[in-house]
Amino acid sequence: MELIRTTEQDIPSVMEIIRAGQRYFRQANIYQWVNNYPNEDIIKEDILKGYSYVLVHEGKIVATAAVAFDGEPTYEKIYDGNWLTDEEYGVIHRIAVAEELKGQGIAGELLKKVEELCRERQVRSIKIDTHEDNKPMQRLMEKKGFVYCGIIYLESGSKRIAFEKVLRL
Secondary structure, three states, X not given: OEEEEOOHHHHHHHHHXXXXXHHHXXXXXXXXXXXXXXXXXXXXXXXXXXXXEEEEEOXXXXXXXXXXXXXXXXXXXXXXXXXXXXXXXEEEEEEEEOHHHOOOOHHHHHHHHHHHHHHHOOOOEEEEEEOOOOHHHHHHHHHXXXXXXXXXXXXXXXXEEEEEEEOOO
């Protein structure tokens, strides 16, 4: 599997994966990815900023995520805990796996590739947040060595639980 930057041509596949994620959240009564978020405009903006990546297996997009290295304003204040580090970090947003491949380790492979990306940039910290009801993501974080750090609030005021993983370079 290969993690590559998303192109404009990839948008239909990325949006198909994201829409499946939105349906899953609705069906599971998880109030995440609501109000047309994320949408095609956000993905296009991620592409322009160089944040958007896809995981490709045998020529097919199997997962997507946004990975940024220029900080996350909502992470500046963390409540009921602390970040593990105060140094440069990669932040992961908008992880989604193709619906037909869920439960096959694709999200874990995506995280492994993001770790490789961080190491290439000499960045030894990855931060991520998720909805408190998104138990599958929380289990994935714990399984992949992320440590619960506390609570952050999105610009909208929505509460999220935050995790960090410190990498060996």
